[in-house]
Amino acid sequence: MFELNKTLTYQSLVLFWKQIKDFLITLGEIGVNFSRVARYILGLRINVSETIEQSKRFAFDSLPISLTIVGMTSVIIAMQLAPELARQGGASYTGMLSALVMVRELAVVMSGFAIISMVGSSFASEVASMAVTEQLSAMKVLRVDPIEYLIVPRFCAGVLFMPVVFIISAFFGLACAGFVSNWTADLSLLNYVTSMWHGLYVRDIFIAILKSSFFGGTIALISCSCGYSTRGGAKEVGLATTKAVVWSFLAIAMWDFVFASIFYL
Amino acid sequence: MTLEVKNLVKTFDSRKILNNISFKVQNGETLGVIGFSGSGKSTLLKIIAGILYEDSGDIIFPKDSEVAMAFQYSALFDFLSVYDNIAFPLVERKEFRGKYSQDEISKIVHEKLKMVGLEGIEEKYPSELSGGMQKRVGFARAIVTNPNIILYDEPTAGLDPVTSTMIENYIVQLKKELNAACVVVTHQLSTIKRAVDKVIMLYQGDIVFTGSVDDLLSGVNPYARQFVSASIQGPMNIAT
Numbered sequence: 185m186f187e188l189n190k191t192l193t194y195q196s197l198v199l200f201w202k203q204i205k206d207f208l209i210t211l212g213e214i215g216v217n218f219s220r221v222a223r224y225i226l227g228l229r230i231n232v233s234e235t236i237e238q239s240k241r242f243a244f245d246s247l248p249i250s251l252t253i254v255g256m257t258s259v260i261i262a263m264q265l266a267p268e269l270a271r272q273g274g275a276s277y278t279g280m281l282s283a284l285v286m287v288r289e290l291a292v293v294m295s296g297f298a299i300i301s302m303v304g305s306s307f308a309s310e311v312a313s314m315a316v317t318e319q320l321s322a323m324k325v326l327r328v329d330p331i332e333y334l335i336v337p338r339f340c341a342g343v344l345f346m347p348v349v350f351i352i353s354a355f356f357g358l359a360c361a362g363f364v365s366n367w368t369a370d371l372s373l374l375n376y377v378t379s380m381w382h383g384l385y386v387r388d389i390f391i392a393i394l395k396s397s398f399f400g401g402t403i404a405l406i407s408c409s410c411g412y413s414t415r416g417g418a419k420e421v422g423l424a425t426t427k428a429v430v431w432s433f434l435a436i437a438m439w440d441f442v443f444a445s446i447f448y449l
Numbered sequence: 450m451t452l453e454v455k456n457l458v459k460t461f462d463s464r465k466i467l468n469n470i471s472f473k474v475q476n477g478e479t480l481g482v483i484g485f486s487g488s489g490k491s492t493l494l495k496i497i498a499g500i501l502y503e504d505s506g507d508i509i510f511p512k513d514s515e516v517a518m519a520f521q522y523s524a525l526f527d528f529l530s531v532y533d534n535i536a537f538p539l540v541e542r543k544e545f546r547g548k549y550s551q552d553e554i555s556k557i558v559h560e561k562l563k564m565v566g567l568e569g570i571e572e573k574y575p576s577e578l579s580g581g582m583q584k585r586v587g588f589a590r591a592i593v594t595n596p597n598i599i600l601y602d603e604p605t606a607g608l609d610p611v612t613s614t615m616i617e618n619y620i621v622q623l624k625k626e627l628n629a630a631c632v633v634v635t636h637q638l639s640t641i642k643r644a645v646d647k648v649i650m651l652y653q654g655d656i657v658f659t660g661s662v663d664d665l666l667s668g669v670n671p672y673a674r675q676f677v678s679a680s681i682q683g684p685m686n687i688a689t
């Protein structure tokens with residue numbers, strides 16, 4: 185006898201619907217958490233000592249990996265770009281192009297990736313572990329809102345300190361690109377720096393700082409939200425961490441598109 | 450009267466976990482809630498504590514009541530020391546912020562640790578403590594705000610008999626010292642005998658027994674008899 189619920193199409197549709205439902209639920213949870221975080225921040229109910237603690241993590245934990253990723257990427261780009269520009273007679277543009285790429289895109293996106301892997305994943309697993317071991321419930325019974333105690337400081341740390349990570353990484357990336365250009369295309373550092381200044385616009389720097397601030401807040405909010413809604417055990421903690429990383433990557437790509445559309449279209 | 454639960458209903462995924470549950474607990478009285486695993490005992494406690502919401506019904510207690518809960522696995526904050534765990538509500542709770550000086554907090558924390566027989570472990574972290582010690586630190590944290598309603602979720606689960614007896618003694622002692630209304634969810638008959646004044650038994654979301662500890666042990670009620678005698682035969686199907 186034909187049974188609809190045993191067909192591959194039906195099961196695929198059920199699975200697809202489950203994915204859509206999970207997506208919408210996660211989106212809703214992030215939205216609700218954001219509104220609660222915003223309410224605390226607007227009411228100036230920010231736990232300063234906890235925010236400082238989380239800011240240290242945000243800045244120091246992610247900085248080595250961020251410098252490595254941004255440094256390596258800028259080295260690779262300069263290795264290919266500088267000799268090619270020199271062959272075409274445009275070596276003097278190396279600094280300008282590096283500055284444009286670094287400030288507008290590379291440094292902010294790459295440091296975002298570094299922060300997701302170092303800090304976002306740690307936020308998610310930490311909050312998820314607290315959820316499955318009833319520490320969040322204990323906090324609620326003690327009448328301390330976990331959103332206020334855990335998520336607000338992490339969100340503020342993200343908003344305030346991702347720009348710091350970005351600025352340091354961008355400077356480091358530009359310096360790396362300068363040395364590599366000097367090495368591969370015989371471009372003097374003075375020429376590189378002079379050219380670089382032509383590619384650095386105050387507007388770009390402000391947009392990048394704003395974008396990095398959005399990235400930092402989004403990574404912290406998504407990571408904590410994925411952890412906050414975790415139920416179950418060790419497996420679910422792992423799934424929540426993966427989910428936080430995937431969602432953060434997607435969110436960064438989307439924010440990047442939004443910023444590019446608004447400011448550079 | 451301190452705590453009254455009235456016609457409480459809770460459903461998960463169309464399965465009724467609590468079906469019209471009602472009871473009262475007075476000051477200085479301990480109610481034991483027993484039943485098989487999955488009978489809704491912990492859900493009941495979490496609703497009273499405000500962690501879960503009921504579908505319908507009422508939890509009634511005076512407005513100024515302070516509700517505390519000791520969790521099954523202690524739920525201590527693993528990133529904080531014992532001292533900071535106990536001081537946590539005094540430092541972080543909105544209405545207490547700035548109310549106590551560091552010296553006052555220190556005095557309260559030491560007093561509560563003394564009440565549960567643990568002194569000199571303030572600087573330790575939860576991972577450095579035994580299960581029984583973690584439970585007692587959990588008790589100390591629960592009573593730091595001098596609650597008048599204390600909820601215990603499986604307070605002796607996973608502990609050796611001697612430590613269980615110690616924990617049961619603390620439940621009795623804390624109730625007396627704070628004149629609190631206590632609700633103890635447990636599987637352990639020893640806890641019922643030592644620490645509880647009256648008992649309700651849950652089965653498939655319903656209360657199937659209400660009475661004193663003596664009534665429970667008398668074996669008149671068939672549900673109570675099956676539970677006390679740990680028998681597979683009886684009105685309760687353990688497969689559910």
